[in-house]
Amino acid sequence: MDRAGKFPRLLRSAYLAMHRASDAHFTRHGITADQFVLLACLGEQDAVTQQDLVQRAASDPSTIRAMLVLLEGRGLVIRGRHPDDGRARVVRLTSKGRRLFERLWRTSEPIRVRLLAGFSEQESNVLLGFLGRLTENANAMVSRRRASRHALATQEAT
Amino acid sequence: MDRAGKFPRLLRSAYLAMHRASDAHFTRHGITADQFVLLACLGEQDAVTQQDLVQRAASDPSTIRAMLVLLEGRGLVIRGRHPDDGRARVVRLTSKGRRLFERLWRTSEPIRVRLLAGFSEQESNVLLGFLGRLTENANAMVSRRRASRHALATQEAT
DNA sequence: GGGAAATGTTGCGTATACATTACAAATAAC
């Protein structure tokens, strides 16, 4: 049980260390590590709404919007209007954005390799499974909270 | 090898989800999840320099200072002068800060438990080991970079 | 179809992460 006490800080240090290492690489190419995450999301499936990006990038609407505004200013993405939904926007990579993403995806390969240095194939798979389960556990907490808060608000409104 | 490609985003989503869940809890008690990390560092060993906290909290000097200024403003920590080193400061928990930390440590226990829900004792240990190795791998990248940059700067200076 | 609820986005405010620069004190080099 003492183990559980140290876990959050270890997850924190692992993530922040990875982020620093990534950022050090991407910054030399003009973007941030977080912006690269967005480009990668758009590289997988283009022409999605900002809301989709919120899910894919595990972020929130305000942050996604701010990042997209910056990326649009650099000519890497375009935020068009959704044809069927007047509220939504459709985000696409520009050709410049796609070229940058594909180049950075290649040049960042060594980072991903070194990050998992010493991990066997099996260990990597176990780790990925663990991280998925952790994400689900954590998301269950916040969505339950939101759900109950929503239920409360609805209840109060009646 | 395709596994490695998905890993960074999974680590990102796991950390951010944990951070959101934690923050939702601590915010209701007046502090942020990150501030709690600092209190926890001070709870383990009091009267340390800001530089020590940089190491323990896996952060950087600017961030630590900004957080400490806020915590000091709320009367949770005191930043005194180091007796032997005129540059350094010695940070301590106030009694108010210690009481808050101990209370929040107890009330946040369910979060840590739920986060690891479904993980066996053995799995938790494996996970902790993995996170430690990841942190080392990532830190090795940035410190090597800094070391080489330093070597370069020194070289250029001569 | 008209009002209520839900949804996608935007704007604003605060806290973090971090680079960079500046500054003062301590340490090393000679």
Add this chain to the structure above:
DNA sequence: GTTATTTGTAATGTATACGCAACATTTCCC
């Protein structure tokens, strides 16, 4: 001992993370 280097902190600026409220549009329900 004086200079050069290192080191702890401070100050500034940009980018993120996120809560919250405002807004417009869409969907739901009757």
